[in-house]
Amino acid sequence: MTKEAELRTERVRAAFEQIPVAALATMTNAAIMVAVLVADGQGDGAYVWLGAAVLVAAARLAAWWAYRRAGPAIAQHRRWSAASICGALATGLLWGGGSLLLFPQAEIHQLFWAFVIAGMCAGAAALHYAHLPSALAFIIPAGGLLAIRFALEGSGRRFAAAAMIGVFLVVLVVTVRRSSRYFGETLRLRLDLAERTHELDVSNAKLRMEMAERRATEASLRHAQKMEAVGQLAGGIAHDFNNVLQAVSGGIGLIRRRAGDRAAVERLAGMVEEAARRGASVTRRLLAFSRREELRPAALDAAELLGGLREVLSATLGPRIRVEVDAEPGLPSVLADRGQLETVLVNLATNARDAMPDGGTLTLSARMQQGESEGGPDCLKEAGPYVHLVIADTGQGMSADTLARASEPFFTTKSQGQGTGLGLAMAQSFAKGSGGALAIASEPGRGTTVSLWLPVTDREPSHHPSPPLANWMPPTAGPGRRPRVLLVDDEPVVREILAAQLGEAGYEVAESGDGAAALDLLDRGAPFDILVTDLAMPGMDGVALIRAAQGRRPGLPAILITGYAGDAAALAVGAAVGGTFALLRKPVTAQQLADQVAASLATAPAARLE
Incomplete structure (x- = not known):
């Protein structure tokens, strides 16, 4: 379907929409004119002309009805255009022929006849301007034959009337042509808008489809990543627990076979106990990584905590590792779980020791920082303030590939049985759960720096040492029996x-x-x-x-x-x-x-x- 064909079809449709009004106007004005003609003494011819007017109007209504029922296709627009033109031409000839054959004798009736035809021409211009041929098919014969009839009267006033009618017809034709052109331009704009809207709808539908495909792809990718993570976790858990079970089951079997050898039994029992502790360590770190182990935040003195850790780490990391503490004076309290924070710092210190097999320096430092405004990571929930803890070593450092995977659960570069691969994952989970953040910087040969940001609190740090229970004895429940x-x-x-x-x-x-x-x-x-x-x-x-x-x-x-x-x-x-x-x-x-x-x-x- 071309745009020009659409324009012609719309013009024909607009013409047919006005046919009922035009037919009604024809029959009404014809009846009025018959009354005038009868009063002028032309009754017989007037009734014949009225019958012709009724037939023409009925034929136009029949064409309108057929058009509505047929739902014409684009290829038939010429046929329906011809039907509209023929109907308008027949009506124009009816009125123009009446002017020639039934022209009243009385001057007042002549003027009335001219007034009615002029009104009919103006009405045709208003009704059929969308379809210019239909408008001209009525205006020219109706108005032109009326002007000729006035001119045939031969008097000066009749010639003047004919000239006035001619001028009126010219103005009317120019006006209807202009209106038809404006209608065509408006219709063309409307069709262009409809076409652009359709194109936009198609583009939107395509975009929605692409967005749906993208969401489905992202969901599939997330699912694949989740399955990869689950597989990695399951593989790591299975690996570590199979080692634990192997040590336990193997140790128990050896104990059963060497029950009489007390020294061997004690040694094997120690191995089984160590394997069980390793299994418990894996579960604790795994649950901390998944944040199933809830944090109990309390106000902590970071400087005091680092100072206490220095004594512990100096005694446990070995003589080749020098432990230094650099805490900014006057640090406020931080809000964190003391036990989890100590575990995180000890794990990081252990990693640092393993990265310095020939010895080196481990530095624990703390200072104030206002979140992102002073170079904190983007993942900090708020702008600050925070206490920035830094664990830095002078060890071997990590490559870019190793650094990218350092926080993945069960990823470790240590030898078999030397690490679970959960330390950094647990530390990162702890930092996020505490409202802070963790970042790692490292280069091969230049050591590793782990930064831990913890939120500041106005509360005073509390000191509640737990009473030692290891030496408690079960109390007696009463005379003569145990609890x-x-x-x-x-x-x-x-x-x-x-x-x-x-x-x-x-x-x-x-x-x-x-x-x-x-x-x-x-x-x-x-x-x-x-x-x-x-x-x-x-x-x-x-x-x-x-x-x-x-x-x-x-x-x-x-x-x-x-x-x-x-x-x-x-x-x-x-x-x-x-x-x-x-x-x-x-x-x-x-x-x-x-x-x-x-x-x-x-x-x-x-x-x-x-």
Whole structure:
């Protein structure tokens, strides 16, 4: 479909839209003129002319109706244009022929006839200006034949009237041509706008499709990266835990075969214990990396903390590593978890020592910084203020490729068994979780600098040393008996080991495999001084068991042992139970368990028994 064809089709459509009005005007004015002609004494001819007018109007209405029903195609616009022109021409000839054949005798009737035809011509110009041929097909025969009829009268006034009608027709033709041109220009602009709008819609649809494809591609990429990260994590976990399991299972097998060799058993038991500690270290670092281990921020004196670490690190890193501390005087307190911060700094110091096999200098420094305004990283949540901790070494440094992967979990350049690859990942997670940031700068042969930003707080640092529990002895529960522990765990092996550890610590232990059985023991009146239970058990979990047990025995102390990291479990128990409880995280040593039981019994109400 060409634009010119669209223009012609729109012009024809505009002409046909006005046919009903034109037909109505024709019949109405014809009826009026018949009344005038009858009054002028031309009744017979007038009625014949009125019949012709009705037929012409009916024919035009029939063409209009056919046009509407046909829904003409673009290729038929010439046919419908001819139909419109023929209808207008027939109507113009009807009025022009009436002027020649039925011209009134009375001058007043002549003037009225001229007035009606002039009005019909003006109406045709207004109705059919969009389709110029239809307008001219009516105006020229209707007005031209009227002017000829006036001229044929032969008088001076009639010639003047004919001339005036001619001038009127010329002006009307010029006007209708101009209006038709303006209509064409407007229509062309409208079609151009429609075409541009269509192109814009197509472009928008294409853009939306491309955006959807891009989002799908990004989602696929994120999924692939996530699967890669999960695979890397799973591979690292499997690798480290397979090593742990290999050491444990191999050590236990050797202990069983060398049961009579006490020295060998002690040595192998130490190896198994070391493997278990390594497994616990992997889980702690992994959970810290994933931020499952909630931080407990407190106000800390950074200078004091670095000074204390200097003494520890100087004794543990070896004589070839010189540890220096450079803390800016008057530093404000920082808001961070002390235990996690110390772990991060010790891990970074250990990495620095490993990077200086021939010795070197490890520098721990601290100074104030106003976030991004003084060169802080873009990832800082706010502009400041922060305390900027720097751990710098004079070691081997890292290549650009190694530096780019340094914070990836389980990525390590250390030899087999020397590192988990979680230290820097955990440090970065700790920094973000504390509202700060971590950055690493390194070059081969020029050492490594790790920067840690921690937010400043107005609170004063607190000092609450924990009392040593290692030498506590289990208190006696009463004359003639040892303290009784109700131990609940659904894993028989774990339950048996925990019971043996508590028994060796001097406690009398009653075991139960689930919460319902434990409550049954309490309901039967068995005397217990403390409840030790696992958290995740089928049926009734540890939280529900503590709540039910303390409902039966108000003041009964409880210890919840869980393999899940973080304070969320402790908070859940505190909100659900509201009584005395403590939380231990697996793996727990015999000494830790005995110490916690002793501490809980020492602080429990005296009325807990029975």
